[in-house]
Amino acid sequence: EAQVTQNPRYLITVTGKKLTVTCSQNMNHEYMSWYRQDPGLGLRQIYYSMNVEVTDKGDVPEGYKVSRKEKRNFPLILESPSPNQTSLYFCASRDDRWGGETQYFGPGTRLLVL
Amino acid sequence: AQKVTQAQTEISVVEKEDVTLDCVYETRDTTYYLFWYKQPPSGELVFLIRRNSFDEQNEISGRYSWNFQKSTSSFNFTITASQVVDSAVYFCAMGKVPGGYQKVTFGTGTKLQVIP
Numbered sequence: 001e002a003q004v005t006q007n008p009r010y011l012i013t014v015t016g017k018k019l020t021v022t023c024s025q026n027m028n029h030e031y032m033s034w035y036r037q038d039p040g041l042g043l044r045q046i047y048y049s050m051n052v053e054v055t056d057k058g059d060v061p062e063g064y065k066v067s068r069k070e071k072r073n074f075p076l077i078l079e080s081p082s083p084n085q086t087s088l089y090f091c092a093s094r095d096d097r098w099g100g101e102t103q104y105f106g107p108g109t110r111l112l113v114l
Numbered sequence: 115a116q117k118v119t120q121a122q123t124e125i126s127v128v129e130k131e132d133v134t135l136d137c138v139y140e141t142r143d144t145t146y147y148l149f150w151y152k153q154p155p156s157g158e159l160v161f162l163i164r165r166n167s168f169d170e171q172n173e174i175s176g177r178y179s180w181n182f183q184k185s186t187s188s189f190n191f192t193i194t195a196s197q198v199v200d201s202a203v204y205f206c207a208m209g210k211v212p213g214g215y216q217k218v219t220f221g222t223g224t225k226l227q228v229i230p
């Protein structure tokens with residue numbers, strides 16, 4: 001089954017404690033992306049990656065890092081989380097660089113930073 | 115910079131009514147993509163449609179239809195004969211394509227409630 005998986009699905013942490021949210025896709029997609037969703041703000045793109053070792057900033061990259069060492073994985077790293085990073089996070093992948101017909105989203109990770 | 119505006123924050127309709135969700139976008143690019151996504155109460159994001167900037171042909175898929183007008187920078191979404199299962203948050207989005215890479219900007223979403 002084609003899917004994007006994220007782990008963990010729910011996470012409560014404290015300010016400053018480094019964390020990683022994993023994202024994995026089984027569709028051999030080149031394009032992957034991270035978004036955060038906040039009430040009243042919709043989804044905002046954090047980072048995206050067009051292929052292995054190729055990443056670029058989205059609209060709200062501050063406080064986040066990503067890496068793309070393998071095609072299937074695109075982890076989101078919060079080196080020193082702060083309360084304003086409390087949000088719902090989505091990972092997505094797509095099948096071609098020109099915006100294929102379907103972008104697959106993961107189920108979301110709900111993060112609370114105390 | 116590109117911007118997507120969904121002025122309707124929440125809409126309530128009675129089942130079987132038609133409803134149109136508005137989407138207005140801003141961009142200086144001549145080539146871009148427009149999308150609609152659905153987020154039901156369960157939280158997942160479901161892709162509905164993609165439209166290229168050079169293709170203004172309207173599209174119909176069952177009870178769903180999309181009206182793309184470059185002259186007014188709008189990409190509106192109409193649900194005909196709404197059903198309770200259509201209750202969800204709907205997002206309009208725009209993709210910028212600089213050199214093959216794509217950044218995507220979402221609108222703030224319109225929450226649709228279909229009342230039985």
